[in-house]
Amino acid sequence: MSIKPLRWGIISTGGIATKYAQDLLVDPSTREVSDVKHVITAVGSRSVDSANKFIDALKAAKADEGWGWGVKNGGLDNVKGYGSYEEVYADPNVDIVYIGTPHTFHHRNAKDALLAGKHVCCEKPFTLSLEELDELIALAKEKNLFLMEAVWTRFHPIAYKVQEVLKSGKLGKPKRFSADFSSDFKPDQQPDSHRMIDPKLGGGSLLDMGPYPSVWAMLMVHHHPLNKDKTPKVVSSYQSIYKRSGVDASSRWIVEWDGLCLGNLMTDMTTSGFADNTALLQCDKGDLVVENPPYKPSTFHIVPHPQLSDGDLTKRETIHAPVHQGNNGMAYEADECARCIARGEIESKRMPWDESRVVQGWFDTVRNEGGTVLKGKKGTVGQ
Known part of the structure; x- marks a missing residue:
């Protein structure tokens, strides 16, 4: 056919x-x-x-x-x-x-x-x-x-593999989460028109880099079988200012999933991140650690807690799940679009509007509680 x-x-x-x-x-x-x-x-x-x-x-x-x-x-x-x-x-x-x-x-x-x-x-x-x-x-x-x-990143092979581990329950209940996307863009060496510098382009680390710690927060905590909170909120945030243009050099925000755990998310355009850990979910029985880069990682680790000497989780395990050879990693989301449209669907179940709204709400909170030149900016809504 x-x-x-x-x-x-x-x-x-x-x-x-x-x-x-x-x-x-x-x-x-x-x-x-x-x-x-x-x-x-x-x-x-x-x-x-x-x-x-x-x-x-x-x-x-x-x-x-x-x-x-x-x-x-x-x-x-x-x-x-x-x-x-x-x-x-x-x-x-x-x-x-x-x-x-x-x-x-x-x-x-x-x-x-x-x-x-x-x-x-x-x-x-x-x-x-x-x-x-x-x-x-x-x-x-x-x-x-x-x-x-x-x-x-939601559609990469590693995203599904990570979620398989979490859904198995072998790590136990989540206790805390952290995710970071930091990369030294050398902002002082960039022109005023650079996308990371220019406020007119939504410059700064939050909007450009923030989707990546957020996607792992959604995949590892929000989608966790034990999570019942579908509208997690930012309970604390802070932005440092890149004074040359007034955008954020770094942003940090803490999200609470009521009844489950807190998540600490961070972006920074002035320093490199830690290569062995871009996202970490610590649970009762062990930890799940995703390696850098947050946008297209290929490796994660299951790390037992050292104080546990019995049960199913006693040995460290490393899982490799790279994107298929020959593509940049964007073909998977394009395939999702094709399938949804062929079925007559206007929304993806894997990337639903409600979850885009959750993350967009985090960005709004961090931006509007910070002191950058983008604070309170409404954009083109209604136009």
Whole structure:
């Protein structure tokens, strides 16, 4: 039986959009998938020339580059380059729009795509504020269109393996959680226009890096079988200020899952994180430790508590679960979009709106309790 391809329009031609487009063109069988097919039919940029350069770079894939399979098998045969995003939204050969623009443009871009009748997969953080996100969700419901935040890590093989361990119950009840995404972006060496520096682009560590400690908090604590609190709140937060532009250099926030445990989450753009531990869930019988990097880890450890000498958990165990060879790790979330749309669903069960709302609410709290130039900023809601 032939599979109807999902026709993608790509918004923005930066680094993350490049990786996403490459992954759409990777042979699905290399990740053991046979029920989806992706093609790219439109690319939107600030100029037609820029869009066409993006397309030409994809078409120039070398033999050993995974997306070369899609180039050879029709994945770009009908692609058009446009000098505006609006032309992508209006293209009748586009089913879904991938939005890879800076954070502060997500709401406007996603809203325009939905208003044009297109499904949307939008990069994280979903929006600048919870108000913006709620407006998009309401619009997706009204238009009966699929809408999902592109939290790629949720769909990686390691995410499912980690959750298998936690659902087995062999670690016992969670006691405390911590997660960190710290990386030295050398901000003093970056131009004012850099995405981590410029407030107009949602600069700072919270919005750019915060989705990663948050995704592990959601996967390891929020999804834990013993968790009954579906609306965990930030109970304390702190932001240090990068004085040159007024964005946050680092952010720390504590989340409480009532009746279960506390989670300590941290981002920092001025120093490197600890390679052996990006996320840690400490439980009654042992700990689960996920190695760096938080966005695409390949290894985690089960570490028994030394004081326990009996029972099932007595030896340290290391589990490797990398993404499949040949793709950047974004193909999995694209597959989720294709499956949901094929089933007529407007929301992903793996990446549901309610959980995007939880994390967006954390960011709002941290941002509005801090002292950065983004404090209280509403974005383009209602516009």
